[in-house]
Amino acid sequence: MIDIKLLRDEPEVVRAALAKRNSALRIEDALETDAKRRALVYEVEQLRAEQNVASEAIGVKKKAREDASDAIAAMKTIKDRIAVLEEQVREVDEALRYALLTMPNIPHDSVPPGASEVDNREVRRWGTPRVFDFEAKDHVDIAEKLGIVDFECGAKLAGARFSLSKGAGARLERALINFMLDVHTQEHGYTEVLPPFMVNSACMEGTGQLPKFASDSFRVENTDYWLIPTAEVPVTNIHRQEILSADALPLYYAAYTPCFRSEAGSYGKDTRGMIRQHQFNKVEMVKLCAPEDSWEELERLTANAETILQRLGLPYRVVTLCAGDLGFSSAKTYDLEVWLPGQNAYREISSCSNFADFQARRANIRFKRDKKPEFVHTINGSGLAVGRTAVAILENYQEADGSVVIPEAIRPYMNGLERIATATA
RNA sequence: GGAGGAGUAGCAUAAUUGGUAAUGCAGCGGUCUUGAAAACCGCCGCCUUCGGGCUUGCAGGUUCGAGUCCUGUCUCCUCCGCCA
Incomplete structure (x- = not known):
């Protein structure tokens, strides 16, 4: 598997490698999937941070035997939103994983060009x-x-x-x-x-x-x-x-x-x-x-x-x-x-x-x-x-x-x- | 194949009716020292957009919140059966 960072930061290197191998594989879809995945993961992590803070506050309240039902109800919304996003992350993850797993290695510079x-x-x-x-x-x-x-x-x-x-x-x-x-x-x-x-x-x-x-x-x-x-x-x-x-x-x-x-x-x-x-x-x-x-x-x-x-x-x-x-x-x-x-x-x-x-x-x-x-x-x-x-x-x-x-x-x-x-x- | 038990950091051990992973050893860095040891302080799993997120064999589920409850699964141990 090649480094996703290489694909992301230097896509021309990967393109050149595929061309050298005589491969018709395209990397545009993988790049797009990667961008989508990173945006989704970021959003999930933001929500999770919010959830962790709120959850801890609920714990404190409960210990003090105070009512926390409002906070719990509010968390329900975030929880549902996370569930939706996570399903999307799973799909995008799978697509990206497959794309990366089916991409061949980069030939070393000393490898001669050639078709067969x-x-x-x-x-x-x-x-x-x-x-x-x-x-x-x-x-x-x-x-x-x-x-x-x-x-x-x-x-x-x-x-x-x-x-x-x-x-x-x-x-x-x-x-x-x-x-x-x-x-x-x-x-x-x-x-x-x-x-x-x-x-x-x-x-x-x-x-x-x-x-x-x-x-x-x-x-x-x-x-x-x-x-x-x-x-x-x-x-x-x-x-x-x-x-x-x-x-x-x-x-x-x-x-x-x-x-x-x-x-x-x-x-x-x-x-x-x-x-x-x-x-x-x-x-x-x-x-x-x-x-x-x-x-x-x-x-x-x-x-x-x-x-x-x-x-x-x-x-x-x-x-x-x-x-x-x-x-x-x-x-x-x-x-x-x-x-x-x-x-x-x-x-x-x-x-x-x-x-x-x-x-x-x-x-x-x-x-x-x-x-x-x-x-x-x-x-x-x-x-x-x-x-x-x-x-x-x-x-x-x-x-x-x-x-x-x-x-x-x-x-x-x-x-x-x-x-x-x-x-x- | 059947029954029972156990998996928490490199190792060893904790964690109340579910409340957000603790401690020791080992290791690394530092203070101190002629040097070392001891003692003390910090670090001591992964990712990150540096805000934070993830991590208790693995994968799901319940829940605002799971090491803890539920389901599946893997590995190891004990016993029975079978077998080389």
Whole structure:
């Protein structure tokens, strides 16, 4: 949520931000609603002040056993007037709240302009895509031949966009989860948390999934529970409605969770394989910090995610998302794209964002260093998407005979296994 | 799932038949002191158009006025049932 004061005092800044994002959203109605709300609230408060004074006088009279019926009758009028005004405040409040909750974040100055992903800017590359002396297969062919992923069975158990990992395939994902968590907790200073995989609506609103993007997530019927689309939701909301002490910052959390996404609107996209599924595993990094530190913290968090790719020897590039491709809540996002020989392309494997105070304002996460509480800044990023990491390993480390070499970094997590040649290897 | 009890500032405790949230500790600032402690004074939840308004888990209701009465709801505790 952007600051209502920014909208009120510098509407041109908000207009420019919306234009940069290629958004057609208008702010005139919100401004008008805000002015109306402030006038109403002022009037209510004036009446309430009058009421408080009169009420106290009635109390004094009653104590002295004097008659106060005239004053009480007079108060009745004010009471009714307040009731009418308050109903109006409620309506206007709701309208303004909705307007603010559906307004996207202001992109940072360093975010390049652009309408879609074609305008994203490459920042750097690491590693060199391997040159194969045989025809590189994609992960579906590799995994099915090895018998370590069963897509048919995923469809039988749940439906399209689900799969069943088996044997070394299941072990590989578990190994990756442990490897990533160990690196982030032991080397990068993150505290591991294991949050609920379902959250309530307040959390979804806090991080920006609601009210605008309800159809992207799964809701549990007849409850207020949502399956988390990312660990970002429960982990950021750990400190919802809290005022943290300044010396508690920065907070670093790392969490493994499965993620559930409806993938509405992506019909026909990535239908093959494990690239885009309704459920996938992810290790997520989340930071809460002081405002002046958040840009540096974003760079460091991105570097933390890159470390995983480097340790696994997977070539990748880093791109800065352009304003038009930027997520709703984000002020700036770096995508890490891993090289996939099976697609002959770089594909997103991590998304690292600084939300500035946008989520903190929604979730009301503050800290106190002087007299006034201030909103923290929130940063998060995948470290990494586990399913896509497994895909990248299968494709980058495949051999001509169909086997897959296991990167050295995770062999300790695979009971020393050096190569997957069969499901039970 | 059933029965009972409890939620008041960071913590701990008050508030008469409903009368407008008190006190202690902790913390911050000051006086005093070589420094510190003690003592004393002030601050010690949020918003504000600086008039004031709001705040007793949350949301409503009754009332001129609600920590107190009523309804709903959440969390925690105890017991029973069930369960991993």
